[in-house]
Amino acid sequence: MRSAPKPSAAFNERRLANRNNKASGTFEVVGRKIVMGHKKGDRFTVEATEGELQALVDSGHLVRVEPEPTPVVVAATPAEKKVKNG
Amino acid sequence: MARLILKNCYVEINSVDMSDHCSSAEIDVSKDDIDITNFGGAGREHAAGLQDNSFVLNLQQDFSAAEVDATLYPLWFNEVEFPVRVRPTAAGVGTDNPEYSGTCILLEYKPLSGDVGALSETSVSFVVQRDSFDRATS
DSSP states (O other): OOOOOOOOHHHHHHHHHHTTSEEEEEEEEOSSSOBTTBOTTOEEEEEEEHHHHHHHHHTTSEEEOOOOOOOOOOOOOHHHHHHHHO | OOOOOOSOOEEEETTEEOGGGEEEEEEEOOEEEEEOOOTTSSSOOEEEEEEOOEEEEEEEOOOSTTSHHHHHHHHHHTTOEEEEEEESSSSOOBTTBOEEEEEEEEOOOOSOOOOTTSOOEEEEEEEEOTTOOEEEOO
């Protein structure tokens, strides 16, 4: 049986240093248990310490849901417009 | 006030409802006994010192994903402080159903402990940090 890859010592040090910092994020409940009053499949935004959130993710209760990326609209430069219009 | 038969205690560890794997709950509150006896009397005199509170929960071990071991091991390994909440019943918090809570740390954990043929259970003591212990009635 393969075990999960071990994080580097530097990563572990950084994680332990930050574990009591406040963090927030959007998460989805993926485990069977009720987490913060939310059941499996619910998505919610929460603020807690990084350590609490990381433990919930590590234990398989939650997955972090990245917010939908906002599409970046880049306006065409005058030169590009000229080329387009001939 | 009606006597209470424990049937559906509410137990939450790091915001996860673990009531369905918990078979006993104990809330220990204590204060250091400081001896302030002096020459003014014939008996000892005591004063309350620092609080030293903990939650002792007996959990039925489960190694499935997002169950008992998966929840407790990261708390011990990552040395995280996390909330623990216990209520006499699963009903909402009230004057007749107080919620005891505290920010705890997990210093000792026995993932496996038991005899042949017995249910695998683990008794875990969650030590309350600083002055975070609270009794809420609303």
